[in-house]
Amino acid sequence: MELGKSTVQELLVEEGKAAGETIQYIVIRLGEEQYGIDIRSIDNIVRMQSITRIPKMPAFLKGVINMRGEVIPVISMRLKMDLEDDVITKATRIIVLKLEQEGNVGILVDEVKEVVSLSVNEIEKITYNAKEEKSSLINAVGKHNGELISLFDLSVISLEGN
């Protein structure tokens, strides 16, 4: 599964390189760091709303929200990355991702900053050894205006459903 996803991404990048294309990323903030999410995997971005807790679930699984009549699970990226629990502010957003297997899943982020276009030359794949679990959410780094943006590997989210 993980392999499958990242291969797909690689292929897309390869494809992009050949065509000299750019990929658009939504830049979000979690704590002090910035992360990028491939815009093609995003269904929607909604404001914070009341989340219904589901008992007996791992802490990172915050609960479910109602998006236009659809029940969507919400995951805290902070807890997932072993950061402190979310502090809900006006800037807090839920980014609804479309995952191939699991359907729509929302992730909680501190702030949505901007949309950037990264040409494939600006994206550098990174490989980790298995021990560095915390970093394994990231599978590439993008360079934009002298800043570094870590790019999420969404397959990790879909993998750890439970």
Place this chain on the structure above:
Amino acid sequence: MDVNQYLEIFLDETKEHLQNLNTQILELESDPEGEDTVNEIFRAAHSLKGMAGTMGYKRMQNLTHDMENVFSEVRNGNIKVQPKLIDVLFQCLDALEEYTDNIQNNADEGTNDNEALIKQLNDILNGENGGTPEPAGDASAAAAASEPVGGDKWNDIALDESQISVIKEAQNQGKKVYGLNVVVQENCILKAARAFLVFKAVEEMAEIIVSMPSAQDVEDEKFDRDFTLMLLSDAELDKIIEAAESVSEIEKATGALIMLENNPSYKKAEEEKTEAEAAVEEKSVPAESAAASSEPQAEAAVAPAQAAPAKQDTKKAASKPVVNRTVRVDIEKLDSLMNLVSELIIAKNSLVSVSSQEQTNTNSAFNEQIEYLEQVTTNLHESVMKVRMVPIESVVNKFPRMIRDLSKKLDKKLELYMSGEETELDRTVVDEIGDPLMHLLRNSADHGIESAEVRAQRGKPSVGSIFLDAYQDGNNVVIEVRDDGNGIDTEAVKEKAIERGSITPEQAANMTDKEIVNLLFLPSFSTAKKVTDVSGRGVGLDVVKSKIESLSGEVEVKTKLGEGSTWTIRLPLTLAIIQALMVVVGDEKYAISLGSIQTLEDIVPSDVKLVQNKEVIHLRGQVIPLIRLNEVLDIESKRAADENLVVVIVKKGDKMAGLVIDELIGQQEIVIKSLGKYIKQCKFISGATILGDGEIALILDANALI
């Protein structure tokens, strides 16, 4: 003709007709004289034939045609219903079912001609009463079809009266009747063209009376590799054969002088004339004819197509089919209708909650309209639900036939009694429930009912009874499979479980009978001493259980050794919208299906007693365990310890429990939404619902809590 658009209707109707035939033939078996039954069978077979023909499924048409012929003779009283006949008919139905399955899966009826069956049918028709059983295996039929054909097929050409009289006339004039069989080369590309040339060459010397397949079919290339002609000629046979073989790409032509007496349809016509009543009993069949017809023949099926007596048609017209006032609707259309109704109910609920919040200056007209809207949506929901409901009849109807077959296979006398076939369930549930029920029935027949000797020893009636009862119980439908057989031997189950390592001997010692019986639902558990092809491979009960649970139902078993077992399946009536009680625990809202709620109780804390360290209450003579929802759900209760408890009494089968909640909100119609695939395991949450204010409340699965 593009028939694809009719394929679904064809499949649906074919299945209906087959089911009908199954039922009616069963009835015929028990009452061989039933005139209505025979008529009904005839009608169904006739419709099947017509439909298969229209859709261009030749093999299916041929088989049904021959079945129809047999029924027609039965109806005319020319053939008596015998066990052998019934068996053949059932085999035919199976073959037809196979065609149907093939069509459904590959949009093609397959290549099995089922000649063996067709031959048996024809034997019955020809008055042999199916005396010479032929191995009806598909293999032999298939092998026969692939062999290069030939032989004296002309004896099988069916003749109608006019043709017979033409032949007789010609014979009187001194002409000879020849049979000619022409086989084209295997790699011949333009078969029809070659055949046409053969026809032309032959016609120069002889008159072609009959061709099999018909000239039209030959022209349309609807033949395999050979065709057979019946000729009238003054010329020598050798010359005709020579002429036929002179056409290129013809492998060989064979021929012989025909003795009309050897032709079954001629014989039959003669018999009908001379000894109309005794026709059926006729036993002395000329040896040659018997030999000829017992040879595998690729196209024997086509023959009777021409022989269908005209008198049948008049009778067919007389029996009008009953007109159904129904419309077939794609289930997907109903699903989308259902979804729209769900949305409407959610919207209505939000209107209700808005109107109740603005109590300060309530507009009475507005409230009235809201109430009216509520009424309409409720009715609309009920109507849509009803549309989706189908009687379980469509599923259980096939069981009598199955039990009959099992009875023969297992050599046990079995009788199936069914009640409540009219009980209705959501279409999606009905579609799924067939397999589990079949498993249970097979189980009862194989493991449950004892062998005849054991039954005699125990003083039970020699015929084992299996019951299938369905009825509605509140918001549930209950289906019970009961037998008066051996029951479950808990000791044997225990031993087996220990042997398999499912439980330890110590565990076994402490288990109640009920717990032991539940071991049967573990994957790969079978107590059958012998593995039969009916059951005993260890797949079944766990599949039954998981299937039923996937339909939000449950299965239970009660058993008494030596007296029988009862399997109870409980299914929810609907899967999409339910009436629920909304409750508050801590600061969270939950919904509990009204179907499982018995009563609501207000309990003084001092009434709560401890039994084995568990909280229970006494209620009208019953001891009911308490479940504190706030503990189960990990929430702080808002109630002080000395306050009265609000208890929701829920029931599952004969088990009860009291759920302690903080507050009641009230009854509400809720739309069940799935939590999605991401959240996989949540034992006691069966789903979520969207409240009027857009918030989500979880639905508690009371069954999982008990």
